[in-house]
Amino acid sequence: MTPITEVEGRRLALSNLEKVLYPATGFTKGEVLHYYATTAEVLLPHLRDRPVSFLRYPDGPEGQVFFTKNVPPGTPDWVTTAEVPRSEGPARMVLVQDLASLMWAANLVTEFHTPQWVIGAPGVADRLVFDLDPGEPATVVECCRVAVWLRERLAADGITAYVKTSGAKGLHVLAGVSPASSVRATAYAKELAVEAEKAMPRLVVHRMTRSLRPGKVFVDWSQNAARKTTAAPYTLRARAAERVSAPVTWEEVSMCRNQAQLAFTARELMVRLLEHGDLLKPLLDAGRAGALPR
Structure with missing residues (x-):
């Protein structure tokens, strides 16, 4: 059964908390989520207003690793997204603006990557x-x-x-x-x-x-x-x-x-x-x- 938790009034399904993501040290997905919850106060200001690209590794670094720039399927409607210009045409990307969005994204098991500009002034x-x-x-x-x-x-x-x-x-x-x-x-x-x-x-x-x-x-x-x-x-x-x-x-x-x-x-x-x-x-x-x- 997937535990449901509430973060800042948003309901989140957090999955596979016991799963070991870092076999070298035994660090689990639950510990990953705890890490992001604990560092949110310093991390969020560096993500805010910057469209986030995700480097996802849901089965750990030794499993499949893939880059996601567009809004992932199943993204809750309360997660902020924005249209971003690209050479091949505009695309929608995620903005991680608050703790609930951070915990939702962390549950996908991802590295967070950002550009050197904010959404109001792309490029x-x-x-x-x-x-x-x-x-x-x-x-x-x-x-x-x-x-x-x-x-x-x-x-x-x-x-x-x-x-x-x-x-x-x-x-x-x-x-x-x-x-x-x-x-x-x-x-x-x-x-x-x-x-x-x-x-x-x-x-x-x-x-x-x-x-x-x-x-x-x-x-x-x-x-x-x-x-x-x-x-x-x-x-x-x-x-x-x-x-x-x-x-x-x-x-x-x-x-x-x-x-x-x-x-x-x-x-x-x-x-x-x-x-x-x-x-x-x-x-x-x-x-x-x-x-x-x-």
Whole structure:
């Protein structure tokens, strides 16, 4: 029998709570739902008003994993949806605006991915993102060196950078920016990625070409494009263990000497929230956004 629960006045059917989704650690679907309920206060502001793409893994990371951008079948009518422009024509996507919608989406077992713009202004970036992806044998330790360089380079243009783990192998460097076209934001991000490669040619590559990436950090600037999305802060990832995309301090980044220092599980993240609160909260303050240079 599927338990029915009430969240903020909405009735939700939560299924398979005992199902182990992360076999490496025994982390269950019930624990996934508990994690999202516990982190909702910090997670929701980073999802609000951004159309959400779902990377679903209902049978765990070792089962079928598939990407859903359109509103999933069976979505309750009380979940907010919005029309989003796409090159192939407009589509409807989900907006996770409240706790009930978050718990409904979490019950689908998903990673949450969002664009760098809000629904009222599609294709107008208010965020800048650099996805730092290490090619083996490089690790997050090398990503940290690149992240520090990017932080200083952005600061030179009056832009304050923040950082989180990707929840996979690398780091995401983020900044709030005054609204600018996604095209302009992407061009600026690419300029900085090219500069980073010139400054650290043995460490950085700005092109996606696989053959160039072993031992280097790929600075993916392309996720600033209007059609692209990035794993949201605090989302669980479809990995062997219940790793989370966790905000970290710049001190932790500069002091990182091994991979384990910047790998956080759902349980560890809940402890970190008590200690740090939301390290990315300044990203939500439009008054702190920097202007992209002309």
